[in-house]
Amino acid sequence: MIEELLKGNSQFSETVFKKNIDQYRDLVTGENPKVFWIGCADARIQTGHITNAPPGSLYIHRNMGNMAPNHDWNFAAVLENAVVHLKVGEIVVCGHSECSAIRALDEDLQDAYIPLWLSDAREAKKRVDSCIAPPRTPNEQQERWKQIEIENIRLQIENLLNFPLVKQAVNKGEIKIYGLYYDLNTGRLSRIV
Structure with a gap:
Protein backbone atom coordinates (compact mmCIF):
# COMPACT_ATOMS: atom_id res chain seq x y z
CA MET A 1 0.00 0.00 0.00
CA GLY A 30 1.66 29.99 7.58
CA GLU A 31 -1.74 28.63 8.40
CA ASN A 32 -4.88 30.69 8.83
CA PRO A 33 -7.80 28.25 9.07
CA LYS A 34 -11.27 29.59 9.75
CA VAL A 35 -12.70 26.38 11.21
CA PHE A 36 -11.51 23.88 13.81
CA TRP A 37 -13.04 20.58 12.67
CA ILE A 38 -13.43 17.71 15.15
CA GLY A 39 -14.25 14.57 13.21
CA CYS A 40 -14.06 10.82 13.40
CA ALA A 41 -10.91 8.95 12.41
CA ASP A 42 -13.04 6.63 10.23
CA ALA A 43 -11.12 5.94 7.02
CA ARG A 44 -14.26 6.32 4.91
CA ILE A 45 -14.50 10.04 5.67
CA GLN A 46 -12.04 12.49 4.15
CA THR A 47 -12.97 15.88 5.61
CA GLY A 48 -11.57 18.08 2.86
CA HIS A 49 -13.31 16.03 0.21
CA ILE A 50 -16.77 15.90 1.79
CA THR A 51 -16.74 19.67 2.36
CA ASN A 52 -14.93 20.59 -0.85
CA ALA A 53 -12.80 22.84 1.38
CA PRO A 54 -9.53 24.16 -0.05
CA PRO A 55 -6.25 23.30 1.69
CA GLY A 56 -5.58 25.55 4.65
CA SER A 57 -9.19 26.36 5.50
CA LEU A 58 -9.78 23.62 8.09
CA TYR A 59 -7.71 22.85 11.18
CA ILE A 60 -8.60 19.19 11.74
CA HIS A 61 -8.53 16.88 14.74
CA ARG A 62 -9.77 13.37 14.12
CA ASN A 63 -10.24 10.62 16.67
CA MET A 64 -12.41 7.59 17.26
CA GLY A 65 -16.00 8.78 17.66
CA ASN A 66 -15.34 12.53 17.09
CA MET A 67 -14.75 13.10 20.80
CA ALA A 68 -13.93 16.35 22.60
CA PRO A 69 -12.60 14.83 25.83
CA ASN A 70 -11.70 16.98 28.80
CA HIS A 71 -8.99 14.55 29.94
CA ASP A 72 -6.90 14.19 26.77
CA TRP A 73 -3.78 16.35 26.51
CA ASN A 74 -3.47 15.85 22.79
CA PHE A 75 -6.97 17.10 22.15
CA ALA A 76 -6.61 19.95 24.65
CA ALA A 77 -3.37 21.14 23.02
CA VAL A 78 -4.87 21.08 19.53
CA LEU A 79 -7.97 22.90 20.80
CA GLU A 80 -5.87 25.53 22.57
CA ASN A 81 -3.80 26.10 19.45
CA ALA A 82 -6.96 26.47 17.35
CA VAL A 83 -8.64 28.93 19.70
CA VAL A 84 -5.74 30.92 21.17
CA HIS A 85 -3.13 30.98 18.41
CA LEU A 86 -4.94 30.32 15.14
CA LYS A 87 -8.01 32.24 16.32
CA VAL A 88 -10.51 30.13 14.41
CA GLY A 89 -13.99 31.63 14.28
CA GLU A 90 -15.91 28.39 14.20
CA ILE A 91 -15.67 24.93 15.71
CA VAL A 92 -17.45 21.98 14.10
CA VAL A 93 -18.10 18.63 15.73
CA CYS A 94 -18.94 16.21 12.92
CA GLY A 95 -20.34 12.75 13.55
CA HIS A 96 -21.40 10.27 10.90
CA SER A 97 -23.61 7.33 10.05
CA GLU A 98 -22.43 3.75 10.47
CA CYS A 99 -19.97 4.87 13.19
CA SER A 100 -18.11 1.87 14.55
CA ALA A 101 -17.24 3.74 17.75
CA ILE A 102 -20.92 4.24 18.54
CA ARG A 103 -21.70 0.62 17.71
CA ALA A 104 -18.87 -0.50 19.97
CA LEU A 105 -20.73 1.05 22.91
CA ASP A 106 -23.01 -2.00 22.75
CA GLU A 107 -20.13 -4.48 22.87
CA ASP A 108 -18.29 -5.92 25.83
CA LEU A 109 -14.85 -5.09 24.49
CA GLN A 110 -11.81 -6.68 26.09
CA ASP A 111 -9.40 -4.16 24.55
CA ALA A 112 -7.09 -2.16 26.79
CA TYR A 113 -7.78 1.35 25.47
CA ILE A 114 -10.93 1.49 23.34
CA PRO A 115 -13.42 1.03 26.21
CA LEU A 116 -11.66 3.81 28.15
CA TRP A 117 -11.82 6.14 25.16
CA LEU A 118 -15.48 5.36 24.53
CA SER A 119 -16.40 6.41 28.06
CA ASP A 120 -16.74 9.94 26.62
CA ALA A 121 -19.69 8.76 24.50
CA ARG A 122 -21.51 6.53 26.99
CA GLU A 123 -23.70 9.40 28.18
CA ALA A 124 -25.06 9.80 24.61
CA LYS A 125 -26.07 6.13 24.59
CA LYS A 126 -27.61 6.46 28.04
CA ARG A 127 -29.67 9.50 27.00
CA VAL A 128 -31.03 7.84 23.87
CA ASP A 129 -31.77 4.53 25.57
CA SER A 130 -33.71 6.35 28.30
CA CYS A 131 -36.03 7.91 25.68
CA ILE A 132 -36.79 4.99 23.37
CA ALA A 133 -37.91 1.40 23.71
CA PRO A 134 -35.29 -1.29 23.14
CA PRO A 135 -35.03 -2.03 19.41
CA ARG A 136 -36.82 -5.13 18.20
CA THR A 137 -35.95 -5.04 14.50
CA PRO A 138 -32.81 -4.33 12.49
CA ASN A 139 -34.38 -1.06 11.28
CA GLU A 140 -35.11 0.03 14.85
CA GLN A 141 -31.51 -0.84 15.78
CA GLN A 142 -30.20 1.27 12.87
CA GLU A 143 -32.38 4.18 13.98
CA ARG A 144 -31.16 3.82 17.57
CA TRP A 145 -27.51 3.95 16.45
CA LYS A 146 -28.26 7.04 14.37
CA GLN A 147 -29.87 8.73 17.35
CA ILE A 148 -26.82 7.91 19.50
CA GLU A 149 -24.48 9.22 16.78
CA ILE A 150 -26.43 12.49 16.72
CA GLU A 151 -26.68 12.73 20.52
CA ASN A 152 -22.94 12.16 20.73
CA ILE A 153 -22.42 15.29 18.61
CA ARG A 154 -24.45 17.28 21.15
CA LEU A 155 -22.56 15.68 24.03
CA GLN A 156 -19.18 16.55 22.56
CA ILE A 157 -20.30 20.17 22.13
CA GLU A 158 -21.20 20.15 25.84
CA ASN A 159 -17.70 18.81 26.54
CA LEU A 160 -16.17 21.61 24.48
CA LEU A 161 -18.02 24.19 26.54
CA ASN A 162 -16.40 22.74 29.68
CA PHE A 163 -13.06 24.10 28.46
CA PRO A 164 -12.78 27.61 29.96
CA LEU A 165 -10.99 28.97 26.87
CA VAL A 166 -13.86 27.80 24.64
CA LYS A 167 -16.61 29.00 26.96
CA GLN A 168 -14.95 32.41 27.23
CA ALA A 169 -14.51 32.71 23.43
CA VAL A 170 -18.15 31.71 22.86
CA ASN A 171 -19.40 34.19 25.48
CA LYS A 172 -17.35 36.97 23.84
CA GLY A 173 -18.80 36.08 20.44
CA GLU A 174 -15.37 35.14 19.07
CA ILE A 175 -16.32 31.54 18.26
CA LYS A 176 -19.47 29.76 17.14
CA ILE A 177 -19.89 26.01 17.57
CA TYR A 178 -21.79 23.78 15.16
CA GLY A 179 -22.73 20.12 15.09
CA LEU A 180 -22.85 18.36 11.73
CA TYR A 181 -23.82 14.83 10.75
CA TYR A 182 -22.42 13.12 7.66
CA ASP A 183 -24.50 10.37 6.02
CA LEU A 184 -22.26 7.81 4.31
CA ASN A 185 -25.21 6.61 2.24
CA THR A 186 -25.95 9.98 0.63
CA GLY A 187 -22.69 11.92 0.96
CA ARG A 188 -24.63 14.74 2.63
CA LEU A 189 -23.84 16.82 5.69
CA SER A 190 -26.73 18.06 7.80
CA ARG A 191 -26.69 20.58 10.61
CA ILE A 192 -27.62 19.18 14.04
CA VAL A 193 -26.75 22.17 16.22
Whole structure:
Protein backbone atom coordinates (compact mmCIF):
# COMPACT_ATOMS: atom_id res chain seq x y z
CA MET A 1 0.00 0.00 0.00
CA ILE A 2 2.85 2.42 0.75
CA GLU A 3 3.94 2.25 -2.89
CA GLU A 4 0.41 3.15 -3.99
CA LEU A 5 0.41 6.11 -1.61
CA LEU A 6 3.75 7.35 -2.93
CA LYS A 7 2.57 6.89 -6.52
CA GLY A 8 -0.60 8.80 -5.69
CA ASN A 9 1.45 11.59 -4.17
CA SER A 10 3.59 11.77 -7.27
CA GLN A 11 0.46 12.12 -9.39
CA PHE A 12 -0.89 14.78 -7.02
CA SER A 13 2.33 16.82 -7.12
CA GLU A 14 2.46 16.65 -10.92
CA THR A 15 -1.20 17.56 -11.48
CA VAL A 16 -3.20 19.23 -8.69
CA PHE A 17 -0.20 20.78 -6.92
CA LYS A 18 1.36 22.21 -10.08
CA LYS A 19 -2.00 23.45 -11.37
CA ASN A 20 -2.58 25.32 -8.08
CA ILE A 21 1.03 26.20 -7.29
CA ASP A 22 0.25 29.76 -6.14
CA GLN A 23 -2.33 28.53 -3.64
CA TYR A 24 0.10 25.95 -2.25
CA ARG A 25 2.94 28.50 -2.07
CA ASP A 26 0.69 30.78 0.00
CA LEU A 27 0.26 27.92 2.48
CA VAL A 28 4.02 27.79 3.05
CA THR A 29 3.95 31.19 4.79
CA GLY A 30 1.66 29.99 7.58
CA GLU A 31 -1.74 28.63 8.40
CA ASN A 32 -4.88 30.69 8.83
CA PRO A 33 -7.80 28.25 9.07
CA LYS A 34 -11.27 29.59 9.75
CA VAL A 35 -12.70 26.38 11.21
CA PHE A 36 -11.51 23.88 13.81
CA TRP A 37 -13.04 20.58 12.67
CA ILE A 38 -13.43 17.71 15.15
CA GLY A 39 -14.25 14.57 13.21
CA CYS A 40 -14.06 10.82 13.40
CA ALA A 41 -10.91 8.95 12.41
CA ASP A 42 -13.04 6.63 10.23
CA ALA A 43 -11.12 5.94 7.02
CA ARG A 44 -14.26 6.32 4.91
CA ILE A 45 -14.50 10.04 5.67
CA GLN A 46 -12.04 12.49 4.15
CA THR A 47 -12.97 15.88 5.61
CA GLY A 48 -11.57 18.08 2.86
CA HIS A 49 -13.31 16.03 0.21
CA ILE A 50 -16.77 15.90 1.79
CA THR A 51 -16.74 19.67 2.36
CA ASN A 52 -14.93 20.59 -0.85
CA ALA A 53 -12.80 22.84 1.38
CA PRO A 54 -9.53 24.16 -0.05
CA PRO A 55 -6.25 23.30 1.69
CA GLY A 56 -5.58 25.55 4.65
CA SER A 57 -9.19 26.36 5.50
CA LEU A 58 -9.78 23.62 8.09
CA TYR A 59 -7.71 22.85 11.18
CA ILE A 60 -8.60 19.19 11.74
CA HIS A 61 -8.53 16.88 14.74
CA ARG A 62 -9.77 13.37 14.12
CA ASN A 63 -10.24 10.62 16.67
CA MET A 64 -12.41 7.59 17.26
CA GLY A 65 -16.00 8.78 17.66
CA ASN A 66 -15.34 12.53 17.09
CA MET A 67 -14.75 13.10 20.80
CA ALA A 68 -13.93 16.35 22.60
CA PRO A 69 -12.60 14.83 25.83
CA ASN A 70 -11.70 16.98 28.80
CA HIS A 71 -8.99 14.55 29.94
CA ASP A 72 -6.90 14.19 26.77
CA TRP A 73 -3.78 16.35 26.51
CA ASN A 74 -3.47 15.85 22.79
CA PHE A 75 -6.97 17.10 22.15
CA ALA A 76 -6.61 19.95 24.65
CA ALA A 77 -3.37 21.14 23.02
CA VAL A 78 -4.87 21.08 19.53
CA LEU A 79 -7.97 22.90 20.80
CA GLU A 80 -5.87 25.53 22.57
CA ASN A 81 -3.80 26.10 19.45
CA ALA A 82 -6.96 26.47 17.35
CA VAL A 83 -8.64 28.93 19.70
CA VAL A 84 -5.74 30.92 21.17
CA HIS A 85 -3.13 30.98 18.41
CA LEU A 86 -4.94 30.32 15.14
CA LYS A 87 -8.01 32.24 16.32
CA VAL A 88 -10.51 30.13 14.41
CA GLY A 89 -13.99 31.63 14.28
CA GLU A 90 -15.91 28.39 14.20
CA ILE A 91 -15.67 24.93 15.71
CA VAL A 92 -17.45 21.98 14.10
CA VAL A 93 -18.10 18.63 15.73
CA CYS A 94 -18.94 16.21 12.92
CA GLY A 95 -20.34 12.75 13.55
CA HIS A 96 -21.40 10.27 10.90
CA SER A 97 -23.61 7.33 10.05
CA GLU A 98 -22.43 3.75 10.47
CA CYS A 99 -19.97 4.87 13.19
CA SER A 100 -18.11 1.87 14.55
CA ALA A 101 -17.24 3.74 17.75
CA ILE A 102 -20.92 4.24 18.54
CA ARG A 103 -21.70 0.62 17.71
CA ALA A 104 -18.87 -0.50 19.97
CA LEU A 105 -20.73 1.05 22.91
CA ASP A 106 -23.01 -2.00 22.75
CA GLU A 107 -20.13 -4.48 22.87
CA ASP A 108 -18.29 -5.92 25.83
CA LEU A 109 -14.85 -5.09 24.49
CA GLN A 110 -11.81 -6.68 26.09
CA ASP A 111 -9.40 -4.16 24.55
CA ALA A 112 -7.09 -2.16 26.79
CA TYR A 113 -7.78 1.35 25.47
CA ILE A 114 -10.93 1.49 23.34
CA PRO A 115 -13.42 1.03 26.21
CA LEU A 116 -11.66 3.81 28.15
CA TRP A 117 -11.82 6.14 25.16
CA LEU A 118 -15.48 5.36 24.53
CA SER A 119 -16.40 6.41 28.06
CA ASP A 120 -16.74 9.94 26.62
CA ALA A 121 -19.69 8.76 24.50
CA ARG A 122 -21.51 6.53 26.99
CA GLU A 123 -23.70 9.40 28.18
CA ALA A 124 -25.06 9.80 24.61
CA LYS A 125 -26.07 6.13 24.59
CA LYS A 126 -27.61 6.46 28.04
CA ARG A 127 -29.67 9.50 27.00
CA VAL A 128 -31.03 7.84 23.87
CA ASP A 129 -31.77 4.53 25.57
CA SER A 130 -33.71 6.35 28.30
CA CYS A 131 -36.03 7.91 25.68
CA ILE A 132 -36.79 4.99 23.37
CA ALA A 133 -37.91 1.40 23.71
CA PRO A 134 -35.29 -1.29 23.14
CA PRO A 135 -35.03 -2.03 19.41
CA ARG A 136 -36.82 -5.13 18.20
CA THR A 137 -35.95 -5.04 14.50
CA PRO A 138 -32.81 -4.33 12.49
CA ASN A 139 -34.38 -1.06 11.28
CA GLU A 140 -35.11 0.03 14.85
CA GLN A 141 -31.51 -0.84 15.78
CA GLN A 142 -30.20 1.27 12.87
CA GLU A 143 -32.38 4.18 13.98
CA ARG A 144 -31.16 3.82 17.57
CA TRP A 145 -27.51 3.95 16.45
CA LYS A 146 -28.26 7.04 14.37
CA GLN A 147 -29.87 8.73 17.35
CA ILE A 148 -26.82 7.91 19.50
CA GLU A 149 -24.48 9.22 16.78
CA ILE A 150 -26.43 12.49 16.72
CA GLU A 151 -26.68 12.73 20.52
CA ASN A 152 -22.94 12.16 20.73
CA ILE A 153 -22.42 15.29 18.61
CA ARG A 154 -24.45 17.28 21.15
CA LEU A 155 -22.56 15.68 24.03
CA GLN A 156 -19.18 16.55 22.56
CA ILE A 157 -20.30 20.17 22.13
CA GLU A 158 -21.20 20.15 25.84
CA ASN A 159 -17.70 18.81 26.54
CA LEU A 160 -16.17 21.61 24.48
CA LEU A 161 -18.02 24.19 26.54
CA ASN A 162 -16.40 22.74 29.68
CA PHE A 163 -13.06 24.10 28.46
CA PRO A 164 -12.78 27.61 29.96
CA LEU A 165 -10.99 28.97 26.87
CA VAL A 166 -13.86 27.80 24.64
CA LYS A 167 -16.61 29.00 26.96
CA GLN A 168 -14.95 32.41 27.23
CA ALA A 169 -14.51 32.71 23.43
CA VAL A 170 -18.15 31.71 22.86
CA ASN A 171 -19.40 34.19 25.48
CA LYS A 172 -17.35 36.97 23.84
CA GLY A 173 -18.80 36.08 20.44
CA GLU A 174 -15.37 35.14 19.07
CA ILE A 175 -16.32 31.54 18.26
CA LYS A 176 -19.47 29.76 17.14
CA ILE A 177 -19.89 26.01 17.57
CA TYR A 178 -21.79 23.78 15.16
CA GLY A 179 -22.73 20.12 15.09
CA LEU A 180 -22.85 18.36 11.73
CA TYR A 181 -23.82 14.83 10.75
CA TYR A 182 -22.42 13.12 7.66
CA ASP A 183 -24.50 10.37 6.02
CA LEU A 184 -22.26 7.81 4.31
CA ASN A 185 -25.21 6.61 2.24
CA THR A 186 -25.95 9.98 0.63
CA GLY A 187 -22.69 11.92 0.96
CA ARG A 188 -24.63 14.74 2.63
CA LEU A 189 -23.84 16.82 5.69
CA SER A 190 -26.73 18.06 7.80
CA ARG A 191 -26.69 20.58 10.61
CA ILE A 192 -27.62 19.18 14.04
CA VAL A 193 -26.75 22.17 16.22
